[in-house]
Amino acid sequence: xxxxxxxxxxxxxxxxxxxxxxxxxxxxxxxxxxxxxxxxxxxxxxxxxxxxxxxxxxxxxxxxxxxxxxxxxxxxxxxxxxxxxxxxxxxxxxxxxxxxxxxxxxxxxxxxxxxxxxxxxxxxxxxxxxxxxxxxxxxxxxxxxxxxxxxxxxxxxxxxxxxxxxxxxxxxxxxxxxxxxxxxxxxxxxxxxxxxxxxxxxxxxxxxxxxxxxxxxxxxxxxxxxxxxxxxxxxxxxxxxxxxxxxxxxxxxxxxxxxxxxxxxxxxxxxxxxxxxxx
Amino acid sequence: xxxxxxxxxxxxxxxxxxxxxxxxxxxxxxxxxxxxxxxxxxxxxxxxxxxxxxxxxxxxxxxxxxxxxxxxxxxxxxxxxxxxxxxxxxxxxxxxxxxxxxxxxxxxxxxxxxxxxxxxxxxxxxxxxxxxxxxxxxxxxxxxxxxxxxxxxxxxxxxxxxxxxxxxxxxxxxxxxxxxxxxxxxxxxxxxxxxxxxxxxxxxxxxxxxxxxxxxxxxxxxxxxxxxxxxxxxxxxxxxxxxxxxxxxxxxxxxxxxxxxxxxxxxxxxxxxxxxxxxxxxxxxxxxxxxxxxxxxxxxxxxxxxxxxxxxxxxxxxxxxxxxxxxxxxxxxxxxxxxxx
Numbered sequence: 001x002x003x004x005x006x007x008x009x010x011x012x013x014x015x016x017x018x019x020x021x022x023x024x025x026x027x028x029x030x031x032x033x034x035x036x037x038x039x040x041x042x043x044x045x046x047x048x049x050x051x052x053x054x055x056x057x058x059x060x061x062x063x064x065x066x067x068x069x070x071x072x073x074x075x076x077x078x079x080x081x082x083x084x085x086x087x088x089x090x091x092x093x094x095x096x097x098x099x100x101x102x103x104x105x106x107x108x109x110x111x112x113x114x115x116x117x118x119x120x121x122x123x124x125x126x127x128x129x130x131x132x133x134x135x136x137x138x139x140x141x142x143x144x145x146x147x148x149x150x151x152x153x154x155x156x157x158x159x160x161x162x163x164x165x166x167x168x169x170x171x172x173x174x175x176x177x178x179x180x181x182x183x184x185x186x187x188x189x190x191x192x193x194x195x196x197x198x199x200x201x202x203x204x205x206x207x208x209x210x211x212x213x214x215x216x217x218x219x220x221x222x223x224x225x226x227x228x229x230x231x232x233x234x235x236x237x238x239x240x241x242x243x244x245x246x247x248x249x250x251x252x253x254x255x256x257x258x259x260x261x262x263x264x265x266x267x268x269x270x271x272x273x274x275x276x277x278x279x
Numbered sequence: 280x281x282x283x284x285x286x287x288x289x290x291x292x293x294x295x296x297x298x299x300x301x302x303x304x305x306x307x308x309x310x311x312x313x314x315x316x317x318x319x320x321x322x323x324x325x326x327x328x329x330x331x332x333x334x335x336x337x338x339x340x341x342x343x344x345x346x347x348x349x350x351x352x353x354x355x356x357x358x359x360x361x362x363x364x365x366x367x368x369x370x371x372x373x374x375x376x377x378x379x380x381x382x383x384x385x386x387x388x389x390x391x392x393x394x395x396x397x398x399x400x401x402x403x404x405x406x407x408x409x410x411x412x413x414x415x416x417x418x419x420x421x422x423x424x425x426x427x428x429x430x431x432x433x434x435x436x437x438x439x440x441x442x443x444x445x446x447x448x449x450x451x452x453x454x455x456x457x458x459x460x461x462x463x464x465x466x467x468x469x470x471x472x473x474x475x476x477x478x479x480x481x482x483x484x485x486x487x488x489x490x491x492x493x494x495x496x497x498x499x500x501x502x503x504x505x506x507x508x509x510x511x512x513x514x515x516x517x518x519x520x521x522x523x524x525x526x527x528x529x530x531x532x533x534x535x536x537x538x539x540x541x542x543x544x545x546x547x548x549x550x551x552x553x554x555x556x557x558x559x560x561x562x563x564x565x566x567x568x569x570x571x572x573x574x575x576x577x578x579x580x581x582x583x584x585x586x587x588x589x590x591x592x593x594x595x596x597x598x599x600x601x602x603x604x605x606x607x608x609x610x611x612x613x614x615x616x617x618x619x620x
Contacts, residue, residue, distance in 0.1 A: 097508055112506035116499040116566040121492055126508025128489040140488045169308070171616075 021051050025088050027224045028104070028193050033072055033082035042068040043079070044248040050193060055215060055225045057235040060245030060268055066228050067109075067197065069245060073226075074106045074195055075099035086192065105190030107182045109197045115171035119163065120144070120151035122170055123185045154188040155180070158214050176207025183214050187223070194218055195226045200234060212238050232261045244268050307615045311560030312572030314611055318558075318604075319579050326586035333589055336465035342578075342585050347470045348536060350577040351529040352548055353555040354477050355406075355522030357573045360556050361485075362498040362518050363565025364420035368409060369526055370548030371431035376402035377530035378439040381540030384450050391452025399527035405431060406523015410516040428549070436542050443541040449534065457535025470532040477525060482570040494518060499566025554580055554601060558608045562616070579604065 028050040035042040043065050050056050060066045071077040073084065075093030084091050086102055093099045096106070113122050129143045130136030136143065148166045155163055160180045163173070170178055179199055186194045196215065200208035208231075215238050218225050229235050235242060236256045244251040244267050251267050252274030259267075266272040297305070307313055326333040352369045359366040380398030383389045389397075405427065412423040446454050459468035485491035493514045496504040505511045534540055559576030561568025584597045 096506070100508065108506055112503040114496045114499045114503055114507070114566070116495060117492070122507075125492070125496060125504070128492065130489075139483075140490070142487055142489060142492070172308075 021053060024052060026050055026085075027052050027087060028073065029085045030069075030073060031083040031085075033069065033079045033084070035068060035072060035077060035079045041248055042077075043072065045082075046245075046248070046250050048073070048243060048250070050224050050226060052224055053219055053222045054240040055219050055227055055238050057227045057229060057239035057242045058245060059229065059232070059235055059242060059264065060251075064245040064268075065248045066245050068248075070106075070195055070197060070226065070228060073099070074104055076106075100189070103190060103192035104195065105186035105193070106195040107179075107186050107197065107199055109201065113170050113178055113182055116169060118167045118169050119155070119173075119181055120148040120166040122181055123147070123151040123154060123166075123188060125185075127189065151184075151188075155184050158184050158187060158217055160184065160210070160214070162210075174207065176203050176210050179203060179207070179211050180214065183211065183218075187214075187218055187221075190223060193224050193226065195228075197228045198230065199227070200229070200231060208234065232265065236261055236264075244274075246270060304615060304617075307611070310569075311562075311567065311612070311615060312569050312575055313560075315559050315572055315575040315579060315608070319575050319582065322579060322582045322586065326582070326589070330586070330589050333586055336463055338585070338589070340461075340464070340466040342581055343471050344466075344468055344536060345585060346577050346581040347468070347474045348529060348533050348545060349548065349551045349555055349580065350574055351474050351477055351532055352526060352552040353559075353573045353577050354481050354570065355525035355529075356552040356556050357559075357561055357568065357570055358481070358485075358494065358518045358522050358525075359420065360498075360553075360561055360563060361494050361565060361568055362515055363501075363563075364413065364498075364515075364518075365424065365553065365563070366409070366420065366519075366522060367424040367549050368405070368427040368431055369522075369552050370545050371428045371435065372402050372405045372523060372526040373530045373533060373548060374542060374544055375405065375431045375435040375438075376527045377533055377540050377544070378435045378542055380453060380530060381444040381449055381534060382439055384453055385444050385448050387450055391450030394450075395452055395531060398530060399524065402527025402530060403520055403524040406526065407516070407520045409523070410519030413519060414512045414515050439540075439542045441542055443539050446534070446538045449540070453531070453534050454538075455535060456532045457538060468535065470535050473528065473532060477528065478570060478574055481521075481525075485570055490514070490517070495566050497565075551580065554605055557612075558604050560608065560612065562612050563609065564616075567612075567616070576608075 026049040028048070030046065030048040033043050033046045046065070046069055048069065058066050058069065068077065072079045075096045075098045078094060084093070086104070091102060093102070099106070114125065117125065124147045129147055131141045131143045135141045151166045155166070158180070163177055163180060170181060173181065183196070183199065199211050199215075203211065212234060215225055215227060227235070227239065239256060242254050242256065242264060244254065244264065246268060251270075254264060254267070254274065263272065267274050323334065332338060352373060356366055356369055376398045379401055380394045383397060384391050384394035409423055409427055412418050413420050446457075456470035456473060457468055459466055459471070461467070485494065493504065493509045496507070496509050497511045497514045501511050533544060537544055555577035556568070556573050557563060557576070558579055559568070559572030559574070561572060580601055583600050584594070587594065587597050
């Protein structure tokens with residue numbers, strides 16, 4: 001207990017019991033990211049570190065650069081300057097597909113699911129499996145049964161029990177179930193990092209709880225999650241660390257254990273300044 | 280805890296009683312071609328009762344031959360409408376392609392096969408042009424094809440000098456699809472065989488391949504499809520190009536069927552193809568529908584026309600019935616789209 005407290009001080013508040021995680025190399029690290037839109041500075045030299053098996057929340061006021069930062073990390077925007085590393089290797093994403101190929105999956109705020117297609121088709125959209133043999137190679141036939149079965153397993157793995165029939169059209173699902181499909185798709189293909197942009201913004205209390213449970217499960221499976229959210233109680237519930245954006249820069253990194261919501265909001269709005277970051 | 284609760288709640292939800300109307304809505308949601316199929320069977324039965332000559336093998340053969348052109352065009356139209364577009368230039372592309380084929384091969388000015396290939400390639404290029412205007416310049420499909428409708432029609436008239444070319448002056452290759460074989464009184468032309476092949480091939484592609492799935496995805500929500508890694512622009516371009524190819528094949532069928540290449544042939548082909556697609560249960564808003572529905576839709580329109588003419592009834596009744604059907608079909612589509620789990 002004593003040693004833990006000492007470490008907390010030394011690291012400016014590492015989540016207790018996870019000290020070894022933060023001595024590892026970050027899965028994803030960004031240094032000095034700058035992006036401008038004409039004369040507007042979107043990001044003014046932002047750093048971000050994401051460690052293995054953690055949930056890093058990104059909070060900030062509207063216009064603080066949360067989404068811009070995430071878009072730079074997932075290939076939707078190309079930063080003007082700065083250095084992004086994935087497992088220590090420098091990467092340069094020119095388009096979202098590049099980030100996806102590298103193992104970074106994004107669940108967008110505007111649910112990127114196709115309502116008319118069924119759940120299995122949505123999970124595999126853009127990376128369908130073909131049948132084995134000439135049926136697949138010559139006739140380009142899809143392995144519908146296989147995909148449906150594996151889709152069912154992906155959904156089961158996340159403990160989503162309200163979705164049973166993978167052949168069901170997504171438009172017949174509730175908002176929370178649709179979000180669950182989007183998260184399940186990211187989880188099925190994201191080998192390293194999963195980015196969730198306001199995943200509960202449009203959901204009710206119960207459905208939000210379901211999605212947050214999924215986020216925790218992703219972390220427990222060893223994936224790293226970046227969660228953008230406006231909802232402070234949710235952030236303090238699931239996040240291991242909290243990256244605070246303010247005016248296009250990083251105001252600081254805190255943990256739910258070292259700072260309470262009021263302090264977090266104070267830093268976010270500029271009422272207080274953070275002297276020492278979490279790692 | 281919460282998941283356990285949700286399971287029992289969802290199980291209860293699944294077990295709840297649905298009204299017969301809700302069950303019907305569900306069925307139609309999964310199989311939008313059910314209502315047109317039902318309508319087709321009712322029409323067959325009604326005409327059979329009204330006039331005994333309707334359901335004879337020879338009548339059925341004629342009905343199929345009359346349906347062939349619109350049914351072929353409607354395959355391309357279905358692809359375009361599935362992407363939430365519309366193609367008003369179907370008839371114009373077909374006629375342009377036909378006039379080029381016939382003019383080139385007239386009195387064997389060129390081998391029939393070569394003229395055929397050039398005509399089909401031209402139609403494919405015309406479709407590609409539509410696709411480029413839609414994807415690269417970002418114009419609405421309605422405007423693009425409204426423009427190319429006039430352009431292609433004008434080119435066809437200018438190129439052919441406005442005059443027809445009779446079958447006798449054309450090589451056998453171009454007339455081939457009008458020939459056929461009989462099974463007793465039931466006569467099938469090669470044109471009908473080609474139409475059936477078109478439905479089989481495109482139906483397979485739509486339902487069994489990734490490309491087909493992308494056509495639905497782009498039509499339902501182009502932006503979400505793009506975010507999911509679907510090459511939306513390439514799919515759209517491909518759809519318009521394949522549609523052009525199909526209109527070129529329809530031109531070949533039309534020469535055989537009409538026994539001549541006429542620049543003002545098939546004046547109502549555009550609306551007839553759209554009508555067939557819509558009556559067949561494909562949504563004008565994109566992303567929903569089955570190709571088999573389009574075939575049923577084309578058959579329904581022709582069945583009304585053929586049956587009423589057999590009865591000696593004024594053809595205006597056919598247009599009245601078709602118009603009502605289109606409105607009913609779209610109304611049903613709107614209702615189906617509101618389906619709940």
